[in-house]
Amino acid sequence: MVSQYEVDEGYIDTGRNVRIADRYFEDSTQVRTWFTVRSFPDGTRNCYTIPRLKEGDRYLVRASFVHGNYDGQAFGNSVAPPLLFDLYVGVNLWRRINITKASTLYEAEIITLAPSDSLSICLANIGSGTPFISLLELRHIDNHLAYQDANQSAALLFYSRYNLGSLTNDTVSSLGIKTTRGDAYEVPGMVMGTATVAADNFTLHYSLGYGLNSSVQTTFYIYLHFADFNYLSGNGSRIFQVRADGEPDSDNISPAYLLATHVHFIHRLAYPAVATDPADVDAIMGIKKLYQMKIWQGDPCAPQQFIWSGVNCTYSSSGTPRVTSLNLSYHGLNGAIPNTFANLKALNYL
Template sequence: MSCLNLYLASQSLMMSRTVKQFLFTLHLGLSLLLLVHAQDDQSEFISIDCGLQKVTYTETTTKIRYISDASFIDTGESKSVLNKFRDDYQQPYWSLRSFPEGTRNCYNINVTSGIKYLIRASFVYGNYDGQEKAPEFELHLGANLWESIRFENASVAAAHKELYIHVPLRSYIHVCLVNTGSGVPFISAIELRPLINASYPTQVGSLALEMRFDTGQVPTDFEGYRYPFDVPDRFWYTYDHDDWTQLSTSQTTDSGSSNDYQPPPIVMRTAATPRSAYASLDFFWLPTDDKASYYVYMHFAEFEKLRANQSRRQYITRNGQVFYELFAPDYLYTNTIFSPAALSGGQYNFSIRKAENSTLPPILNAIEIYTLKEFLELETNQEDIDAINIIKSTYKIKRTGKEIHVPLKLTCGKV
């Protein structure tokens, strides 16, 4: 069984995303020391270091500029992880904001309505309270449950939660921490990154990251890429499979192209292919929720200059049925193949196969899988938020009670 299959099987009940996403951060501070890139377009980034005093700084490895959360929330307490944890994490995860008071505490963040965003919330416990017991709590987007935050144990209590595809209907969002009676909620960082609106189309709802792999990179001391290599600052994790091998090129991919998904050229310069020239690329995952629906995005780029007598034609199946017809990856340009509708049914066995007349085996450069999130509750009206803020300012009210953010349920009875 592959690394992906074993991992997902072992984590299918509770921690399917938490540990995967923690591993990237654990090694990222060391990995990116050698990865320097010229790109510096952060004009529309929102990078909030929660619990940071009223200062700004530039993170040394990514060169991302972070600001304090003081202007986004007026509740909670600023805390810091223990010093012994700092070497394992980048600076945005050294501080945090905890919320020992109140059931629900919310960040109010201004955004551009109608723009598609990556929204990432990060949590590093770091035994900040000396209790050596990581809490459990809920993360909400407005009035809607985004994710239940649980950690495997206090020593590896860290997680990233990406609500990858979300288009705010208003000029603000609320990121809320909800106390469920199992410990004090906290948060380390909140990051928003604008996306191209044509990317990651869905029929309804938003998308939460399930997994994202650079299949052409095998895990070593290097664990993956993020900004500045990835324009929208996605985390690309390395991947290993016993039956796959890797191809690579030094040539630049997607030069001048307009792929809406913008996979990093450095990711697209490597690809996985079967060890056997006659085999297929097979992968599957085990859903943590049988009722969940998924979107799959696969990225392909040919970087071998094929001779006249060579061809690479391949097709994709899901559960033995054709998922995508025959295609040939373009030379040095990314082709993104995705599910136009959400996938459901509980079985997700994919196979990328070579055509009978293809002389070369199939390839896969990268893959992304997301869970569909349907948020049914609307955000509070902007006029109501403005009125509340005036009242809070006038009467020096610090806390914002849950009644402001939880939707009002109306029932009609007999008069």
């Protein structure tokens, strides 16, 4: 798969592009896509809109942030006080970004379903500095068997990724690890070609040390990928189990020789927020474009703290938010009222 990068002007109409400080260009750990950032000094919420998606398909979204002293406010390599802002996917909080070092790469990654033929990624100012972004990446997961735990009501939030044996070279295969036709995960051969083995040939133990708030109930989706490097002659077989906190989390596993095998158990991040009615969104996006309302960003009704200026919505526990009122008298608009307003079927005040 070849990655193609584009300038972001066609995906967002707010913010400004700024180069990072020259001294970071000479840092061999920095890559070209981090040399500029888009900064958002104005507005509470600024959103990218990614079009031409397949509704209901899964997408991996990765956001990257390298401060690079783009604003001249860093002290040495320190960003102090820390820069904090929130990142949203659609109408749901993805994570809070905490920037403390100018040269450090910060990343956020999520697997989510496209709720329609487009997806919005928003940066929200929470009063702790100006939000910015270096790079936004989107990968279509075209195999419907992969990451099925990401669905209409839940997404998979990235926590960590380990390529075991890649540094210690515990076990290395030069023969190449195969995948079955239609393999859902397609783990790169370079990753599958190294492994860690149990020193006593019985138990391989990992303490992941999540470091999360113990008062918040969290469930993890952990994906494990195996391959057997050692050919067993005759009727020999290798069988093992995956256990978490001493309890079995899988059936018996017996990987085939030089063939990728995948096992997972579960982490889910439930999404409580509900997006605005799609017909209302289409109608009001047309109004936004007609009147060039750049202050309108993301979903018009959700989350409720980011409801659009001049827009009122109704909310119910069993349905999607609806646009019921528009007050545009303070925006200096003039001209005839377009027919687009008629498509707001729940509108009762204009």
